[in-house]
Amino acid sequence: MYIVIAGLSDIGKNLAELLVQEGNQVLVIDRDPEKCAAIAEGSDVMVIAGNASQKAVLEEARVRNSHAFISAAGDDSENLMLCMIAKEVGAKTVISLVDAAEHTETFEQAGVSLQVNPHMVAAAYISRLISQPYVKDYLSFERAEIFEIGIAEGMKCIGRSIAEITTPNGVKVLVVQRGGKYLDENSKIQPKDWLTLIVNRESAKKGTEFMNKWFTKG
Numbered sequence: 264m265y266i267v268i269a270g271l272s273d274i275g276k277n278l279a280e281l282l283v284q285e286g287n288q289v290l291v292i293d294r295d296p297e298k299c300a301a302i303a304e305g306s307d308v309m310v311i312a313g314n315a316s317q318k319a320v321l322e323e324a325r326v327r328n329s330h331a332f333i334s335a336a337g338d339d340s341e342n343l344m345l346c347m348i349a350k351e352v353g354a355k356t357v358i359s360l361v362d363a364a365e366h367t368e369t370f371e372q373a374g375v376s377l378q379v380n381p382h383m384v385a386a387a388y389i390s391r392l393i394s395q396p397y398v399k400d401y402l403s404f405e406r407a408e409i410f411e412i413g414i415a416e417g418m419k420c421i422g423r424s425i426a427e428i429t430t431p432n433g434v435k436v437l438v439v440q441r442g443g444k445y446l447d448e449n450s451k452i453q454p455k456d457w458l459t460l461i462v463n464r465e466s467a468k469k470g471t472e473f474m475n476k477w478f479t480k481g
Contacts (some may be wrong), residue, residue, distance in 0.1 A: 264288070267354075268408040269345050270317035271298040274360060274381055275335030280310045290324050315345050318352055327353030331376075334359040339366045346375045395471070397478040399457075400451050407463050409437075410474070414456040417480035433466025434473050 264287045268275050271293040279302065282289045289308050292315040293299050299310040315336075326332050334342040342359045343366075349357055350373075351468040361367055361378040370378045384403070388443040391398050397418070400411040414420065420428060425439055426448040437459040439446045446456070458478075462470030 265325070266290075266327045266331050266333065267292065267321075267324050267326050267349075268333045268335055269293075269349075270336035270342075271295065271302065272335050272337065274389060275333075276302060278333065278335065280306050282379045283307050290326055292320060316348055321349060321352045321354075327355075329354060329356075331356040331358055336360075339363055343370060343373060343375075346370070350374055361388055379462065395474060395478075397474070408470075409465070409468075410462065412458045412460060412474070412478055413473075414452055414454055414458060414478075415480070416454045418454075418478050419481070420452050420453065420477040422451055423477075424451055428452075428477055431466065431469040431473055433463040434470045435461050437461055446463060463465075464473055 266282055266287055266289050268279050268289065268291045271291055275291065278288070279289045279291050283306055290311065291299070291302060291308055292311045292313060294314055296312040299312040302308050302389045307348065311320060311324055315321065327350055332346070332349040334345040334349070336342050336345060339362050342361070345429045346359050357374070358377045358379065359370060359375050361370055361380050364375070364380060364383070367378050382405045387403060388401070391401055397412050397414045397415070398410050402409045424475060425436055428436065439450065439452065440457045441453065441455070452458070459472070
């Protein structure tokens with residue numbers, strides 16, 4: 264995919280480098296020539312040292328041909344402006360960081376495809392690590408959450424087949440992996456397996472109870 268990121272904030276920089284590592288083409292726009300030079304020298308990220316609020320710069324960045332335009336600038340007002348200009352020049356998918364939750368509706372009205380509050384994401388992630396240590400990674404969406412669980416010695420699910428672990432409504436085991444291979448529902452779960460689970464928002468409490476039942480030790 265070809266992705267354009269406006270703003271070399273810490274999040275913008277880390278996101279650009281992560282996307283490149285995953286095999287995407289990434290171009291970053293930032294006013295600071297030194298920041299642009301630093302990321303260009305240390306990675307395969309392409310850069311334009313310029314003002315992303317200028318349509319000519321977005322045209323040079325081929326924003327209308329991008330799979331996504333992501334605004335990671337300094338504040339909500341600037342991010343909103345950049346998103347609106349990007350849409351004007353033809354960006355199909357527009358994503359933005361939003362620091363203040365009360366600004367989310369404004370971004371939605373402006374047609375921004377997805378708004379991400381980095382502080383809330385970080386807080387939710389830390390909360391999961393504390394309350395559910397068996398969760399090694401998770402993704403949060405508007406209507407569901409996806410959990411990746413590392414199976415360890417002593418968990419109550421050990422020796423059970425995937426079919427035996429009855430999930431409540433709104434909770435579903437998507438896949439269990441072992442050594443890079445997917446297991447069928449009759450396979451017995453073993454330590455070092457990886458289980459991926461999806462939980463609908465309406466079933467969040469049931470999902471937590473299910474995970475605590477099968478993935479705690481004892």
